[in-house]
Ligand SMILES: Nc1ncnc2c1ncn2[C@@H]1O[C@H](COP(=O)(O)OP(=O)(O)OP(=O)(O)O)[C@@H](O)[C@H]1O
């Protein structure tokens with residue numbers, strides 16, 4: 131699904147060079163659930179932004195789904211990102227003056243879909259996170275956990291193959307964090323590849339594999355669970371896969 135080989139990322143300002151990633155290599159298999167941990171400043175967000183085609187590496191080879199994406203132009207990168215990748219951020223990143231329906235609809239604006247088709251997809255996505263009755267609400271009228279559920283609906287409405295989450299539970303209390311994790315586990319059980327950055331070791335251990343970064347490099351990795359075990363821990367809404375509902 132995702133293959134990075136000898137990636138380096140250098141941020142340059144007039145006086146300082148920061149090596150955010152160096153000699154960074156990682157392979158994530160289709161359908162895997164990988165957590166990424168490491169101290170503040172170790173390069174976790176930088177890695178995720180490169181993986182999600184939000185930023186380009188300074189050197190190195192990045193293949194997404196078997197295709198070398200290291201040197202795509204901006205337009206092709208945006209298109210590929212829209213087709214293949216969903217993002218969830220710590221601070222939800224909903225657009226404050228759009229209601230929930232409009233927020234979830236944003237990724238579909240770039241697709242060639244009829245308005246009826248779009249409406250149906252957005253409604254199903256909001257239903258799947260239990261917020262269909264709030265479609266006309268603004269983000270500020272929701273709790274943090276609810277806002278993150280809207281962000282999950284937005285990330286999934288385009289049916290991405292790869293879901294990238296940067297500390298998705300960082301602003302949530304433990305009960306809400308658990309709820310968001312259950313959604314991620316369900317999405318993973320439905321076949322989506324997930325890479326999740328977290329500071330929380332308990333949440334990191336709910337993935338199949340944990341990658342630890344120090345100083346812009348992979349300093350270690352650990353197999354946490356087999357795929358079967360992770361699937362068995364899924365308890366959310368039991369019967370129907372989330373992707374099927376969207
Ligand atoms: N746009 C930027 N310009 C300059 N330096 C940057 C930029 N973005 C990140 N950095 C630097 O790159 C390094 C890695 O940052 P990154 O945000 O990837 O860390 P992180 O592991 O996500 O940290 P945190 O846990 O605090 O979110 C840091 O030293 C940071 O200061």
Ligand SMILES: [Mg+2]
Nearest residue numbers: 174175176296
């Ligand atoms: Mg970060």
